[in-house]
Amino acid sequence: MRRVVITGIGIISPIGIGAGTFWRNLLAGTVGVRRIQQFDPSGFPSQIAGEVPPYKIGDFVPKSYRKATKVMARDIELAVVAADDAFKDSGLKSKAYTDSPSFDSKRFGCNIGAGLLSAELNELTAAMNTARDGNRLDLQKWGRDGMTQLTPLWLLKYLPNMLACHVTIIHELKGPSNTITCADASSHLAMGEAFQTIQRGDADLAICGGAESKVNPMGLVRQCLLKRATDKHNDSPAQAVRPFDVDATGLAIGEAGGLFILEEYERAKARGARMYAELAGFAATQDTYSVTEPDPTGRSYANAITKALADAHASPADIGCFVPHGLGIPAFDRAELAGLKLALGAALDTIPFCPIKAQVGNLAAGCGVDAAAAVMALHTGQIPPAINTRKLIDGVKLNVAGESRSAAVNVSVSTVYSLGGQNAALVFRKI
């Protein structure tokens, strides 16, 4: 089976645009969780989020494509920005930058995880306002002419596969393409699938990962209704997200795009590409406990780790850096710890852990950013801090540090799981 390496990383995150900026800020302990800026959150119990810094989407697409940015929901924009960053980082010249790309477009796949895209409420309500009956929408008025207030392409702003669609058009990528929609597990599942597509020879290259924004009223209201978002830290967002900490009270919503260029090893070597790491193992599993609650045994989550390590021919003792999902919701953190114990055994006490959500929030389908932390730790020999993980729940021992530290990392792991019970683990290895 062919080997697969990472030759490009693209990131737009709450702590910076660009993989380099993200990484510097992550190591420095910078917190991107703040009071929400995109709308007035004061009516919500949770008013904080990991929001990306302001950007102009036009700066990240070819001039000829600027018109199409009008039909991009924010999730799509985040994917487009991350894709631009990933390509520039990889040294591969796509159709976005040259008329003669440096690869066969039919051998370049795309696999971008996405969430449930929320319609822009201002746009939709302005249209609905023309067909109102009191505070209700009059469907007959709406059907007759209200709907014509919406742009003809309105639906296409919100189809989850439009993230991949815009990216494949901008960069002219015609190989196997897919859009995984498994909430927080989407990015890792998409990366794992792209990895296997290259392994078996159906593509030589792929851009993969995910992007999502939950920083909008619908995204926030759902996390609040589920009582997942913390309502205890509106005045102290930097301390809000506390993965595995005794004082954890919930997650902060977030938004991001995190994409990778995967490349078949011999191809990457031949062009002298910079290789961050080998993507050496992947596994996906499913809980069967509940659609809203974590399986307290962590059984299937553990299985994902065990199988991914086996896929990579690695063992727990090889792991030099572990980026867990670490939401900062006590019941979920407990279940994850139970799974970690099952999968890692005695090695759990010594493996350096870095749950990054304290700094960026939960990036949902954008959790490719979490995987980037695992890759960069391996590449640079720097382990990011766990800034809010001070006193661990249930007296568990976990090797975490308040500040970044240096360590030789030969194998790193990134795991995620979704509300709904999909689990995924990725194992990276030094070339």
Add this chain to the structure above:
Amino acid sequence: MNRVVITGMGWITPMGHDIESVWKRLLNGESGIRRTTIFDASTFPTSISAEVKDFRLADHIADLTRHAGAGRNTQFALAACAQAWKSAGLDGVTLDLDRVGIYLGSGEGSLDFDAYTTAALSAWQGESNSLDTVKWAQIAFEMMNVTREFEQEPNMPLSHLALLTGARGPAFNCLTACAASTQAIGEAMEILRRGNADVMIGGGAHSMIHPFGVTGFNRLTALSTANDDPPRASRPFDAQRGGFVLGEGAGMVILETLDHAQKRGARILAEVVGYGSTADAFRITDQHPEGEGAVVAMTEALRDAFLSPADIHYINAHGTGTRENDGNETVAIKAVFGQHARNVPVSSIKSMMGHLIAAAGAVELITCVLAIRDQILPPTMNLDHADPECDLDYVPNKARRATVDAAMSNSFGFGGQNDTLIIRRFPA
């Protein structure tokens, strides 16, 4: 590499809720398209659709306690999965559930329409043309129900199937618009080939028959507006075709490695032998006019199956009934099949069932299995006016006896997503 076979099937469709009765109706050329009743669509440009009728989850699943809040799409998925599981003879069979996976191409659930629209309209500030999000939040928290909200997530059908079956293996949901469940079954096959599971549930479920779903497609002018004669509204490959008709439902298949199926003595319905997936990378609104991406998807599927065009005895077309798709698909089939193009029967069951969007591909693949089993091809109904652009053998208006050893199923999604599957009679 493991060989992969289909050992069970189930569906919930606008034409019925079990494999055999729907198959009969398809062969009879009946229609599931009627006036829309799910909501008041009377003034919409399109007021017809192919709704699933008289559906009760309790008819399909004994214990509903873990599925109490399931959305319409998820309920369809559960019922279709229960059928497939049973038809595969898996009820009561002891399986290694860590090696049973699920790969769906299911769509998102329907909005809680009243809560959603009322919260938005109540919080609208006409003076500034913007939403007062503080007021919106107040009303949203009063009106919205937590279960109805999270059950809209596109991974929920998948998560419910895991609860139903106990499957703990690889689990994915993809949502590549109208190609989703074809893609899901293709990727499920790859997981089995690789040996990461013994059994995979593959398929999809979707319902977009709700006010904003119809709005979206109407604004794109993708839907037929032939409201006066619903059964005649969906006209794939006909010169007077005017768009697709929105349907809803679910299709599920049980896929197994050949080895696993044979060891447990399963009845094998067909072998899945080829899969191709490509992106047009052309435009978000239009397909590639020469069907370039579709050509490569079909070619890749043939290569994957070690088959040549002459080996394919039937193509279940994407055949939506839009002017663009049917012309482009015809061009693409000709490009792939060359001189054989005119000899291969091509039909579209969307003429009867409407377009089940994410679920369409799974339902259509099941149709291919049945065509191979019974050696008969379902017709393309409403094909009354020849279109010079569409000059293949579309099995017009009447089912046809035929030798079918291998069949191809195409699905193309908005945004240029192309997926093709090929199945074969087993044993060949």
